[in-house]
Amino acid sequence: MDKLLKPYNSQDTEDRIYASWEQGGFFNPDVCIQKGYTASDADYFSIVLPPPNVTGTLHMGHAAMLAIEDIAVRYNRMCGKRTLWLPGTDHAAIATQSKVETILYKEEGKRRHDLGREELLKRVEKFAQDSHDTIVNQVRKMGSSIDWSREAFTLDEKRNLAVRTAFKKMFDDGLIYRGYRIVNWDPKGQTTISDDEIVYKESKTTLYTFRYSKDFPIAISTTRPETKVGDTGVAVNPSDERYKHLIGKEYDITFAGVPIHVKIVADEAADPAFGTGAVGVTPAHSQIDWQIAQRHKLPIVPVINEYAKMADSTGTLAGKKVTDARIEIVEWLKKEDLLEKEEDVAHNIATAERTGATVEPLPKLQWFINVNKEFTLPYSNITGIASGSVTTLKELMRAVINNGQIKIIPDRFEKIYFQWVDNLRDWCISRQIWYGHRIPVWYKGEEIFCGMEAPTGEGWVQDEDTLDTWFSSGLWTFSTLGWPDMNSADLKNFHPTSLMETGYDIIFFWVARMVLMTTYLLGEIPFKTVYLHGLVRDAKGQKMSKSLGNLIDPLEMIKKYGADATRMSLIIGTGPGNDMKLSEDKVRGYKNFANKIWNATRFVLENVKDCDYSQKPILTEGDEKAIAEFEITLKDVTADIDNYRYYLAGEKLYHYFWHTFADVYIEQSKSRLSADKNSTDHISVQWTLLYILENCIRALHPFIPFVTEELWAMLPTHNKKMLIVESWPVVR
């Protein structure tokens, strides 16, 4: 009790409280049942933590995620549910490997091939382990009531079993296939990437209009003249009168010293209104051109290689950087008087999300997931898709949102989700990096084998590639619960998960992929509700970044102001789907709030020493009214939490406690407390003070768990059960 005399000190409190929660086993739903805190037949509430990448440390966005999820978890635990929050981390394949490669090059001047697969993997694993340890510590510091006994990693053995099982099933169903086609190639990362891993950057460039040769009848336009040495066709619209007579004609040309053969074809893809209405077709360097080439059986001539240099087939240009080749070709065009027009245009350049390199479209043999292929779904718990019916992955992804089984908050993101699904092409899942789940496919000559283990017999070689990291994270909500063991107790008890709380920036990367994998593999939804939070920005609304120097480190805030204050500052003032602004002042403000609760409690405890709380006395009319007013707030707050309006719930509690309970009720209680001790008024005010305080502390607990837990132990109103497993206050 002596410590109440000083201001609240979060540093002396938080670690100690967290340790006693952990020792009590309260984070583990099984222990809660064993110890009688939760009824074994109670309803369940489960969240699987979006696994942070093991690429370093947590930032404020993670802190916000942890705060929101912990509120949901603590609230539901207090409501008596069997509550599971399952932690884990993500190996984040490309992100982690490229980070380690950068360090390797900086510190030792070495590249991945200097070390070899095994040695590089050792380095990456060491780095990942260190990051993991840092992250786990940070998650604890935030006060997350998360079940560490169930911790998972997207690249551990159990998840690897899940990945191989999923891959094999999709392979056997013909949904995973190997195909030679144009993929997004990252020349810096030396790997393919998916469409979603591309970031478009706007820049100015020149659009050149020219002819291949003096004799060629049509002028074409391009922003990439160097790729034109790989042209094998010119496409015109079949309805275009200007060029009708030329369709089918073929030309042999020496273009910038490189012999090319070009056929004029009719294709709807050519827009008569754009440029000259004719498209130079470079099958090896453009998705659309590739498709045109397929339709007209045009040959494919490589132009650019894996190192973003001109390919061997480009004659005198071979081995040159694309930018140099471009200059050379433009000069040649000018010299030959073939260039008809140069104009500045705004253009989007495709860059790789992780490495920043300019992405080159290249034809490659890769593994894909077919999102449009029909298959039979043996079991389905999806409304509108019967067990045993024929469907597609795209259809499944649409169905569960359409039929309302999954609710996205805020709902405007449902539209964005559908837009993505509609535009979705086959998902390229193979990556030419070493850190990740190895593709479970083996080759022997022409033979291909896909299985859980290597095939028996001599001469089988496993595919060198690994899987896109989102393949394994797509399985996260059920691979962490024991799948593919269908008898797993966790899977039965906690799936589908209740809530998926994550950033809106990964709705496509992750949320959609989880839906794809879960509906396909389990015939189930992965989660009932998706709550999307926004980005944490600085006080001016700028993105936080190292280069801007406006990063706010969660650990530093926790150290200075406490985890409680940090959590409150990340909750209040921001609804779902909106970016949140954060400043140190805001965090400081909520530190004051923790202290306010602390001091209000001190005042109450000092003045109710002789109160018999177990016996509710007859209350004055005013006190009954005060309690009723509190209960209105409580009801409101409960409804807000039930409807995922955590920001409103937190603000209402804050406001009620400070400006109603402390400023009004406690203030007016002062004169009453100094009156006759045995008067009914005195007894009434004492009891009411304790009653409202106790229930405020309960209600505040999910938001500011540490200070409330600390104060709870000092209240004379209860037996010695910890607040974390106490019940949420109910309106009488």
Place this chain on the structure above:
RNA sequence: GGGCGGUUAGCUCAGUUGGUAGAGCGCAACAUUGACGUUGUUGAUGUCAGAGGUUCGAAUCCUCUACCGCCCACCA
């Protein structure tokens, strides 16, 4: 090009089914040996982006416009 969101007090934002505007911070004045100065009390400030419409009544619903931000596609 397609779509989404925003525009409310100096700043950050609430405003959950339409009933003539709220909170925090900031600002100003006052109070204070009193649970807390990490405090309290009082106060000022808004043609709710603009225009039109529906309605007895609109910040709230509809249409259009402007500006800001974001997402998707990517046209050679």
